[in-house]
Amino acid sequence: MWAYIIRRVLATIPVMAFVALFVFSLLYLAPGDPAAVIAGDQATPDDVERIRASLGLDRPYLVRFSEWVFRILQGDLGTSIFTNLPVGHMIAQRIEPTLSLMIVTLCLALSIAIPMGVVAAWKQGTWIDRAVMGFAVLGFSVPVFVVGYLLAYVFALELDWFPVQGYTPFAQGFFPWIENLVLPAVALGGVYIALIARITRATMLEVLQQDYIRTARAKGAGQSSILFLHALKNAAVPIVTVVGIGIALLIGGAVVTESVFAIPGLGRLTVDAILRRDYPVIQGVVLLFSFVYVLVNLGIDLLYTFLDPRIRY
Amino acid sequence: MRRRSMMMAAMAGPALAQGSAARTLRVIPQANLTSLDPVWTTAVVTRNHGMMVYDNITTVNLAGEVRPQMAEGWEISAEGRQWDFTLRPGLKFHDNEPVRAADCVASIRRWAARDSFGQVLWTAVDELSVLDDRRFRFRLKRPFPFLALAMGRSQGPVPVLPERLAATDPFQQVRDATGSGPFRFVANEWNPGSRAVWAKFDGYVPRQEPVDGLAGGRAARIDRVEWSVIPDPATAANAMQTGEQDYWEYPLHDLLPLIRRNRQVVVEQRLSSGFYGCLRFNHLHAPFNNVAIRRAVAMAVDQRDYLRAVAGEDPAGWGVCEGVFTCDTAMANDEGSEVLKTRNIEAARAALRAAGYNNERVVLVAPGDYPQINALSLVTADLLRRLGMNVEVISADWGTLVQRRTSREPVERGGWSVIHTTAGGDALDTPPVHLFLRSNGRDAWFGWPEDALIEQLRAEWLEAAEPAQARRIAGALNRRAMETLPYVPLGYYWQPSVWRRNVTNVFRSPATVFWGIGKS
Numbered sequence: 001m002w003a004y005i006i007r008r009v010l011a012t013i014p015v016m017a018f019v020a021l022f023v024f025s026l027l028y029l030a031p032g033d034p035a036a037v038i039a040g041d042q043a044t045p046d047d048v049e050r051i052r053a054s055l056g057l058d059r060p061y062l063v064r065f066s067e068w069v070f071r072i073l074q075g076d077l078g079t080s081i082f083t084n085l086p087v088g089h090m091i092a093q094r095i096e097p098t099l100s101l102m103i104v105t106l107c108l109a110l111s112i113a114i115p116m117g118v119v120a121a122w123k124q125g126t127w128i129d130r131a132v133m134g135f136a137v138l139g140f141s142v143p144v145f146v147v148g149y150l151l152a153y154v155f156a157l158e159l160d161w162f163p164v165q166g167y168t169p170f171a172q173g174f175f176p177w178i179e180n181l182v183l184p185a186v187a188l189g190g191v192y193i194a195l196i197a198r199i200t201r202a203t204m205l206e207v208l209q210q211d212y213i214r215t216a217r218a219k220g221a222g223q224s225s226i227l228f229l230h231a232l233k234n235a236a237v238p239i240v241t242v243v244g245i246g247i248a249l250l251i252g253g254a255v256v257t258e259s260v261f262a263i264p265g266l267g268r269l270t271v272d273a274i275l276r277r278d279y280p281v282i283q284g285v286v287l288l289f290s291f292v293y294v295l296v297n298l299g300i301d302l303l304y305t306f307l308d309p310r311i312r313y
Numbered sequence: 314m315r316r317r318s319m320m321m322a323a324m325a326g327p328a329l330a331q332g333s334a335a336r337t338l339r340v341i342p343q344a345n346l347t348s349l350d351p352v353w354t355t356a357v358v359t360r361n362h363g364m365m366v367y368d369n370i371t372t373v374n375l376a377g378e379v380r381p382q383m384a385e386g387w388e389i390s391a392e393g394r395q396w397d398f399t400l401r402p403g404l405k406f407h408d409n410e411p412v413r414a415a416d417c418v419a420s421i422r423r424w425a426a427r428d429s430f431g432q433v434l435w436t437a438v439d440e441l442s443v444l445d446d447r448r449f450r451f452r453l454k455r456p457f458p459f460l461a462l463a464m465g466r467s468q469g470p471v472p473v474l475p476e477r478l479a480a481t482d483p484f485q486q487v488r489d490a491t492g493s494g495p496f497r498f499v500a501n502e503w504n505p506g507s508r509a510v511w512a513k514f515d516g517y518v519p520r521q522e523p524v525d526g527l528a529g530g531r532a533a534r535i536d537r538v539e540w541s542v543i544p545d546p547a548t549a550a551n552a553m554q555t556g557e558q559d560y561w562e563y564p565l566h567d568l569l570p571l572i573r574r575n576r577q578v579v580v581e582q583r584l585s586s587g588f589y590g591c592l593r594f595n596h597l598h599a600p601f602n603n604v605a606i607r608r609a610v611a612m613a614v615d616q617r618d619y620l621r622a623v624a625g626e627d628p629a630g631w632g633v634c635e636g637v638f639t640c641d642t643a644m645a646n647d648e649g650s651e652v653l654k655t656r657n658i659e660a661a662r663a664a665l666r667a668a669g670y671n672n673e674r675v676v677l678v679a680p681g682d683y684p685q686i687n688a689l690s691l692v693t694a695d696l697l698r699r700l701g702m703n704v705e706v707i708s709a710d711w712g713t714l715v716q717r718r719t720s721r722e723p724v725e726r727g728g729w730s731v732i733h734t735t736a737g738g739d740a741l742d743t744p745p746v747h748l749f750l751r752s753n754g755r756d757a758w759f760g761w762p763e764d765a766l767i768e769q770l771r772a773e774w775l776e777a778a779e780p781a782q783a784r785r786i787a788g789a790l791n792r793r794a795m796e797t798l799p800y801v802p803l804g805y806y807w808q809p810s811v812w813r814r815n816v817t818n819v820f821r822s823p824a825t826v827f828w829g830i831g832k833s
Contacts, residue, residue, distance in 0.1 A: 036712075037711075038356075082347035094504075157554065163557055165557065264542075
């Protein structure tokens with residue numbers, strides 16, 4: 001097992017190297033010029049040229065790439081072209097809101113979606129099953145920003161139960177923290193709930209047909225015991241896989257959700273950096289997201305061994 | 314008070330909650346504050362930050378007249394070649410060091426290397442020297458009557474930094490926002506893209522005169538100004554309605570009718586000048602290297618179509634301005650502007666045919682993420698198509714557009730034919746600051762028009778001794794601009810601001826500033 005973990009961790013190095021090369025090259029080739037953005041709308045072409053030179057953006061690709069890689073190897077993600085702040089510092093400022101949003105969304109989604117899927121499978125063909133699947137279709141179909149605006153209108157503007165926007169750090173108390181996250185988490189969680197509920201239902205339906213479930217029923221096991229102890233445990237591997245894949249959905253969805261609810265997270269940092277062509281920030285955030293994604297996949301793979309003892313690496 | 318606000322106030326303790334809220338102004342700025350150096354970037358949001366943090370030697374009042382700010386006053390020698398400035402006593406930087414003439418001199422040098430009016434001024438400066446801690450002197454090669462105005466212009470006044478910071482290369486960003494203005498920047502609360510905070514500077518000594526535009530006493534009446542960047546306009550509108558924010562600098566015009574329904578908010582025009590639209594041709598390549606084709610397009614332009622697209626149907630929200638200088642200012646005139654008053658698509662079609670338009674491809678780049686400029690672009694695209702031109706509209710984000718417009722290549726090799734932008738009225742009110750008018754070829758603003766007469770008139774204006782002479786030259790400039798059309802003026806729209814009713818003493822000003830404003 002440890003050898004496997006070490007192998008997988010080492011395998012992240014070429015993956016990250018490829019991501020680094022890809023991101024750097026893509027940004028190099030993409031249109032846009034931070035010098036022109038910095039100079040402002042009233043600047044002359046000469047101003048733009050001088051700013052470009054002062055930022056070193058007029059140097060050859062290989063020189064810039066090798067300098068960047070050299071800094072990355074030293075653990076330095078560089079400095080934002082615009083703010084002059086270290087990229088590491090800017091990312092650190094934004095991690096907590098995004099992490100909080102993802103954790104709350106994940107908890108909300110799992111606590112709603114799994115019971116929904118289980119109940120839908122148990123009550124297959126009934127109105128409950130149809131209602132759950134109808135909700136799943138809705139969850140997939142309605143974009144996050146539409147749900148976000150609707151929630152904000154009803155629960156913030158009309159009912160005044162939650163704030164419209166913003167984020168309060170956890171250090172300032174649980175209530176202010178969670179208050180700012182409820183609406184964004186519900187908005188972001190819709191797709192995720194739909195996805196997990198559908199997979200849970202499909203997998204449970206398959207498992208509930210198995211002989212050992214019939215045996216459990218014949219032995220007189222209770223319904224909840226059959227559903228949650230015998231069936232759900234055996235249906236867990238595909239569900240966990242989908243949860244892992246869904247984290248990529250969450251990262252993507254967080255960009256929109258953070259914009260709608262003005263949460264100062266990594267998603268907004270990425271969008272702002274892309275719009276301004278703040279290359280060091282884009283590169284730093286994309287590297288971080290790739291690293292997180294590789295780690296999540298590793299975690300999921302390891303989780304399989306606990307959920308299904310037959311799986312060995 | 315709304316339910317949730319009441320609950321939160323009760324949890325925080327009534328006196329504490331009300332007190333801190335009343336002393337803090339929560340603002341939604343027009344853009345994200347990404348850089349702190351108003352010399353390094355001309356971004357409006359950085360200029361507004363600069364207004365809070367950095368004091369200015371001179372400034373302008375609501376009428377656009379120059380007034381002393383840090384300066385107690387200045388003396389001009391009889392022949393106009395020597396200006397001696399004296400600073401007010403008691404001025405201090407945020408690190409409590411006194412403001413000295415040497416700080417002003419270093420700051421002026423740095424500013425003059427980047428600011429457009431500063432560069433013009435610098436061509437007339439023979440020497441800038443420190444006389445003592447409170448006095449400094451300009452010695453000029455030739456009289457420059459606009460010296461005090463150049464340093465205090467609302468668009469880009471001289472930000473006075475400590476000498477140690479002002480020594481920074483003007484093309485490098487100053488990292489330390491120490492100034493001597495009425496507010497100090499709270500660097501450790503800055504989260505770019507989300508939040509920026511300023512605190513009242515207790516050591517600031519305001520002038521005694523009442524506030525008048527940017528002039529008069531810059532006394533802070535609130536303890537803190539907190540900017541929260543809310544990128545989505547609908548969310549910002551909601552935050553204003555629920556009272557989560559107190560002031561919204563640039564609300565989207567589309568949302569104004571909704572916001573006006575809420576009796577707790579005020580929607581008013583605070584900025585003293587509107588925003589002027591500009592249709593810019595690329596003068597280097599066909600078809601717009603042909604002045605007759607540029608004129609044909611101008612004949613079809615009806616500014617009202619553009620302004621409705623940007624600011625809505627209500628004519629109170631915009632104004633037609635068929636000259637190159639900011640309307641209702643000293644230089645405003647419409648001499649020779651008949652071409653813009655044609656507003657006739659049939660006549661324009663005939664003129665286009667006569668001009669020899671040969672179906673050359675016209676590439677119009679529109680910024681999809683910039684609602685106002687995008688609207689101007691789409692109106693032009695429609696206009697050019699109705700004229701029968703071969704138009705390709707490229708929708709890009711602003712970051713792509715500002716790079717593409719630097720390209721001098723023809724459209725087949727990634728160039729462009731038409732772009733649009735907007736500028737505040739204070740950027741177009743006099744010839745030296747008017748970038749769109751410059752016609753010095755490769756050194757001109759993007760589009761690179763070339764016309765020796767415009768450049769000559771601009772130089773003559775700078776040496777005009779009398780206001781009447783300056784106005785005459787401005788008339789000649791307008792006439793010539795309408796002949797060569799370096800750009801097509803598209804009129805102006807007002808950009809109102811929104812604030813909660815408990816925000817008090819909001820005054821009209823050429824820039825969004827927060828001194829003088831209180832909160833009950």
